[in-house]
Amino acid sequence: MNAVTPTGNGRLRAERVTLAHGGGGKAMRDLIEDVFTSVFEPDGLEDQARLSHEMLAVEGARLAFTTDSFVVQPLEFPGGDIGKIAVCGTVNDLTVGGAQPLWLSAAFIIEEGTEVALLRRVAAAMRRAADQAGVRIVTGDTKVVERGAADTLFVTTSGVGVIPAGRELAAEKVRAGDVALVNGVLGDHGAAILAARGDMVFEADIRSDCRPLNHLMEAVIEAAPGVRCARDATRGGLASALNEISQASAIGIEIDEARLPMRAEVKGVCELLGLDPLYLANEGALVLFVPEEQAEAALAAMRSTEAGRDAAIIGRAAEMRSPRVVMHSLFGGSRIVDMLVGEQLPRIC
Amino acid sequence: MNAVTPTGNGRLRAERVTLAHGGGGKAMRDLIEDVFTSVFEPDGLEDQARLSHEMLAVEGARLAFTTDSFVVQPLEFPGGDIGKIAVCGTVNDLTVGGAQPLWLSAAFIIEEGTEVALLRRVAAAMRRAADQAGVRIVTGDTKVVERGAADTLFVTTSGVGVIPAGRELAAEKVRAGDVALVNGVLGDHGAAILAARGDMVFEADIRSDCRPLNHLMEAVIEAAPGVRCARDATRGGLASALNEISQASAIGIEIDEARLPMRAEVKGVCELLGLDPLYLANEGALVLFVPEEQAEAALAAMRSTEAGRDAAIIGRAAEMRSPRVVMHSLFGGSRIVDMLVGEQLPRIC
Known part of the structure; x- marks a missing residue:
C-alpha cells in the first residue's frame, strides 16, 4: 500500500470542467492524465490495458467479470465518497462470486462546471481503496456533458478477477x-x-x-x-x-x-x-x-x-x-x- | 448470428421507468430480466459473469481490458443508436490493441420517466451488434436517477479480450x-x-x-x-x-x-x-x-x-x-x- 496517494501532474490549470475537457483533444488529455491517470497508475495508463497474470494460465481457473454504475447522492458522505464506493462495490461483487479481484476500469461522466478539486478527491479515494483491496485501476474513460445533463458526476467501474480452479460458490x-x-x-x-x-x-x-x-x-x-x-x-x-x-x-x-x-x-x-x-x-x-x-x-x-x-x-x-x-x-x-x-x-x- | 433478436420475457408492464426500477427489489429485477438479460443472454445473466476460454490458458496470451461511457445525443440517429455505439466502440477499442474481443459488460444510467420501449430498442441494437462482432454481453447493471439528474440514458460498456501470444501492436x-x-x-x-x-x-x-x-x-x-x-x-x-x-x-x-x-x-x-x-x-x-x-x-x-x-x-x-x-x-x-x-x-x- 502506498503511504501517500499521488495527486496528479499539475498540468490541468482549470478549476472547473468545461465541454472542451470531453472533446477528444488536448484539454481532455490534460484532464485525464493530471486528475486520473497519474493517480491511478503513475507509470501511465493506456486506453486499453494489456495484462498478464500467472493465475490466468492455470488450468481450470476462470475469469470473473462484473460492472456497476454509481450515482450516489451526495457524492461525499461520512465514511466515503462515490469513488471509494465505486472501487469497493466492484471489488466486493467479484469477491462474493469467489473471485480474487485483480483489475478495475473506471469511467466518469462529468457535468460541465464540476469542480476539478472534487474530481481529484474522488480519484484519490479510488486509489486508496484500490490499494487497500490490492487491485489496480488499469483503464478508464471520461465524458463531459453540458450543464444540467447529469448530476455532477457518475462513475462506472468494471472489475476482472480470477476464480481459482475448483472454487465454486453458488x-x-x-x-x-x-x-x-x-x-x-x-x-x-x-x-x-x-x-x-x-x-x-x-x-x-x-x-x-x-x-x-x-x-x-x-x-x-x-x-x-x-x-x-x-x-x-x-x-x-x-x-x-x-x-x-x-x-x-x-x-x-x-x-x-x-x-x-x-x-x-x-x-x-x-x-x-x-x-x-x-x-x-x-x-x-x-x-x-x-x-x-x-x-x-x-x-x-x-x-x-x-x-x-x-x-x-x-x-x-x-x-x-x-x-x-x-x-x-x-x-x-x-x-x-x-x-x-x-x-x-x-x-x- | 441470430436471425431474430430476442425481445424480452414480457414481465415488465410499465411503459416508463420509475425510481422503483432502481431500488434493488422486484421492480428492478423485472426491468433487468425483461429488458436486458433476456435479450443479451436468454439462458440467464449473473450479476457476476464467470468465464472460461481456452485462449486464456495459452502461455504468453494476455488479457485486454477497456471501458467507455457513452453519452451520445440524440440517442438514436441514422445508422445506429447509443446501444450499437456502446458495443461497437468497446469492441473496436479492444480490436485496435490487437485483442480478440470476447466479453462485454453493460451498465445503464436511466433517467426516471424514460420510455421502456426506448430501452428495448437499445438492448436489441446491442445484441445485434454483439452478434455481428461475435462477442457476448455477459454482465450488467442498471441505475435509475430522478427526473432531471441525467439526460435520459447513459451507457457504459467495458470489454475483455485476449491478445494472442506474440502479438504486439504499439x-x-x-x-x-x-x-x-x-x-x-x-x-x-x-x-x-x-x-x-x-x-x-x-x-x-x-x-x-x-x-x-x-x-x-x-x-x-x-x-x-x-x-x-x-x-x-x-x-x-x-x-x-x-x-x-x-x-x-x-x-x-x-x-x-x-x-x-x-x-x-x-x-x-x-x-x-x-x-x-x-x-x-x-x-x-x-x-x-x-x-x-x-x-x-x-x-x-x-x-x-x-x-x-x-x-x-x-x-x-x-x-x-x-x-x-x-x-x-x-x-x-x-x-x-x-x-x-x-x-x-x-x-x-
Missing part, C-alpha cells in the same frame, strides 16, 4: 442446515447517506461501512473451504440478498432478529423514519452460508479481519414447503421477509 | 517508411450526429459508420503480420489518432488530402459549417501502419471485408526534425494537422 449449493453469517453491523451505509442528505430532522454520527471485503473472504475460504455462497447486501439490503439466495437454492432461510448486528443509532434512524433496517443498503457487508460444521471456523476467520470484527451467525437454511425468508423476532413471533417492493431510497449507491 | 513500433491506411470513408458518424440534431439548416442523407472492426482487423493481421499499430479514429477524428501515434512513436506522419476517402455529403456539411473533417468523429474507422512491403496485402485484406470496402492508403511515417502530422493538400501546399484544441462537437459518442 446460491444453488445451499442446503438445509447450512449456517448464515454476516461480517458486521448492518445498515450503516444507508443510514449514513440518509443523514448526509441533510433533509433529516436529526443528526446522527453514522459512517458508511464502505470497504473492500476480498481479504476477509479469502480468510473465510481458507478456514471454511466448504463455504457455499456469499452475497453482498447492497441495494435492497440483507433482505434482498437472502431472498435471492432462497430463490436460487429453492430453500427456506430463518434468521433471528436478536442476532442481527446493528448499531443503536441505525435502529433509531429506522424507527424515526419508519424504515426497515433489513432493507437498508450496505457497502461493506456480506452474508454467507457455510456447512454447519464449519460455521465456527468461518466466524473466527471473519473476526480475525478488520472488516469482520462484528461478524455474527444470524440464522440458517431450512426445509420449508414454500421456501421463504422468515425472521424470528425479538418478541417470539416470526414474519416473512419479502423482496423489497418499490423503492426505499433512491441513489443510495 | 504506436511506438512505427518506423519511417511505414504506410498508413484507413478502412473506409471518414467523418460519417460526426456528420450524421450533426444532421440528426436537427438544428442544422440542411438535410443530409448521412448514416453513422458505427460498426465492429474486429473481423477486418483479424483479416489484416493475417495478410500483413507485420502491422505496427492501429488506432480507432473516434473522438477527435483521424487528426487526433494520427497525432497520438506520432507522439508515441516520435516520428512524423505525412498524409495526402487527395487520398482521404470521404463522401461528398460529408465534405459539404463541413464546408457549410466551417468544420474540419479531419476532426470529425468516426465509429467504424481505424487507421493502421504497416511496413511498406506489406501495405498492398493489408489493403487487399481490408477491401475483402464489409467494413473495409473503401479502404485506402493515405500516407506514411517519415523522419522529421520535429515530428508532426503534415497534410499535403489538394492544391500542392501542406499544413500541420494538430491535436484538437477545445471541443468540436460535444456528446458525439
